[in-house]
Amino acid sequence: MDHIEQTFQVNYSFPVHFTEHLFRAGNELFGDFLLARRGDTVKKLLFLVDSEVALHHPLLDGQIREYVSGIEGYALAGILQLPGGEGCKNDRRYFYEIVDAVNELGIDRHSYVVAIGGGALLDLAGYASAVSHRGIRHIRIPTTVLSQNDSGVGVKNGINYAGKKNFLGTFAPPAAVFNDAFFLTTLSDRDWRSGIAEAVKVALIKDAAFFGWLEANAPLLAQRDPDAMEYLVQRCAALHLAHIAGGDPFEMGSSRPLDFGHWSAHKLEQLTGFELKHGEAVAMGIALDSCYSFVSGRLPEEALQRILGLLLQVGFEITHPGLVVDNAESPLLLGLQEFREHLGGTLTIMLLRAIGSGEEVHHLDVALLQEASHYLFHYQPIHSPQ
């Protein structure tokens, strides 16, 4: 024997629930999930809560305590508040705060960490859970549009390090996700809107009918209609989940269709010192790459105009000084190189051939990018659609 080929599979499975008032008496979803998994020793629950969520939902803490006390076979180990937003991913202290709590409260691999918050808090909590005891089960309760329809249903986590987004992190599927629509009512308008960009993105690369639905419902979405948002979150989450399950869940290759519009978005977030929110930057990135798809002869102009029209109608800005490409030295172009490094291996960028259908390329042409940027900055909506 000179070599052994080791081969095995690991199966992952988790439910994503859609509900309202998860911890209100009478909502059995969360309790039923846990009861079905109880063992012969009491399992612990450690809650990690986004401070902004706690602020806007002052009854939550009491509701959780009451609710958990009714679940047989489980005990509340603690409720820890952590600052929401990017700050919690920027300072390692919060990572160690969670790890220390896991240690001191005796949370083991059969206990659960339950994280309630925006994408940032979930990314931090997911990472700390994934590396404590080589992986504690974690339940995600996303509270923003972006985290309910995109980041919170996925398999990635991470914190920032040395000024780089998500430099430390893992792929670690959650034990379950509970999307509670009620949380969305307290979001700022910017955070409400921001998450819609991911729905536009996934519709553009996967689902023309969903794009049509978004166009038809843009006014309702802009007015914060809860029913429209409920459908958007469910459809976007479903498309996201199907993509992960059908593809390369742990991203071993260089292809990332779901990163459509993201190469420039990541760079814009950084160029603006994270003044722009992720979804706001993604909306601009979608606009730019759609223009590129048009000027490079892939996408019909009429489709492009529908895309830009939808983004504007939802309330997004589609231009930004950082988005200008006027020569080969434009700062935005560094984003291409950084995106390649982030993927590792070969640069792979998603473009559009039609609404609902993408095409991957391995090179963007600077002259065409200039043209695309020029088109975008001179775009005049012909009429407000609908």
Place this chain on the structure above:
Amino acid sequence: MDHIEQTFQVNYSFPVHFTEHLFRAGNELFGDFLLARRGDTVKKLLFLVDSEVALHHPLLDGQIREYVSGIEGYALAGILQLPGGEGCKNDRRYFYEIVDAVNELGIDRHSYVVAIGGGALLDLAGYASAVSHRGIRHIRIPTTVLSQNDSGVGVKNGINYAGKKNFLGTFAPPAAVFNDAFFLTTLSDRDWRSGIAEAVKVALIKDAAFFGWLEANAPLLAQRDPDAMEYLVQRCAALHLAHIAGGDPFEMGSSRPLDFGHWSAHKLEQLTGFELKHGEAVAMGIALDSCYSFVSGRLPEEALQRILGLLLQVGFEITHPGLVVDNAESPLLLGLQEFREHLGGTLTIMLLRAIGSGEEVHHLDVALLQEASHYLFHYQPIHSPQ
């Protein structure tokens, strides 16, 4: 729709090679592995080397530089030395040293971290690689008996935190393992012997024929015969790999057959302030749990005597003051509770019914443990076997 069940599989596969003088000109194994995986951009290699290995193999650094310069499509990003032994897992500084190197040298998800060293250095390097960029490919080149036949071919990594072994870590299969027998020639006698305990363990729970081979070759193993050790490493690694592939690779359940003898071993390591090496403690743990298997009526006395005889003949101590159980307050007993916490969920302990065949139980009886400890401390080898 009220819920989506997300289900997917991830496939893992990696080769484990057995060779000698991996980086000597003419040995194509390592180069061939990489050449088969080259891409259209140059991939980087970051080497992490156990300082003791570097000390005992002063030509290694030059050999690596020479060897890597001949592999097309790859570039040497750096060779970083880190202290070998448990110290590198105890101080977080080394973790950040690797992460910083990954950042500064631009090691991406398609580059490779190549770790050369004992189990401790491999655990550290594997962890830092697993969380940088959400997982950089890592190649393991284990240099101790224990890491070649056990830890280095497995899927776990970790560092110590808050005084707890492997408190932070992940499950992350390597990209490849290269076991180079030449490294074993420079081990201390204690490290040479220590790794043999894992072979005895896996033979006892899985493979009576291998146990017979170990008995027949005990004198050669004790005299550091390289051919006997080569067979031992290959057979033990193969059994270990087959167990992982066939079972629960990422240890989602509470059953850990490969932890036979380990509940008391972990405690002994801790009680002695890690004065005892892992394998030395495992030999004692095997002895104790074999005695328990006998006094609880599972294992025939003749089999027990063969086990104790083999351990002694290889040169292991089988008793230690810390191993005494004379009443319900004996410190060793805390190890049972800690082991349960470590597994999470239900206490699950492997015992023996015969050489080559185990049985899991969920409870150890203190009176029987006292009896087992008493038997062990009064054991007189009847004859030296063979």
